[in-house]
Amino acid sequence: MQLALDQPRLLPIVQAAYVVAVESGNRFSGSAVLTSVDQPGVRNLSVLSRRDIVVKTGVARGGNMVYYAFPDLAGTAQALRELHLL
DSSP, rough: OOOHHHOOOHHHHHHHHHHHHHTTTOOOEEHHHHHOOOTOOSSHHHHHHHTTSSEEEEEEEEGGEEEOOOOTTHHHHHHHHHHTTT
């Protein structure tokens, strides 16, 4: 996972997103992830979306909540295991 080299501070967000994704059938809100991890300066998952780690799947009415999914949940799990984060 290139993110581990480029932006290691984002790995806890990927790890938290994975846990939420597994619990929710791989559709989750960015706020559900960010409330479970303390990462100052990260306000949404767009940084992961730009890297195609997660994909945007929808927006709630009013645009206040964005929903995401992992395009490759199994691959994400494997990468997190290799990084000893699972």
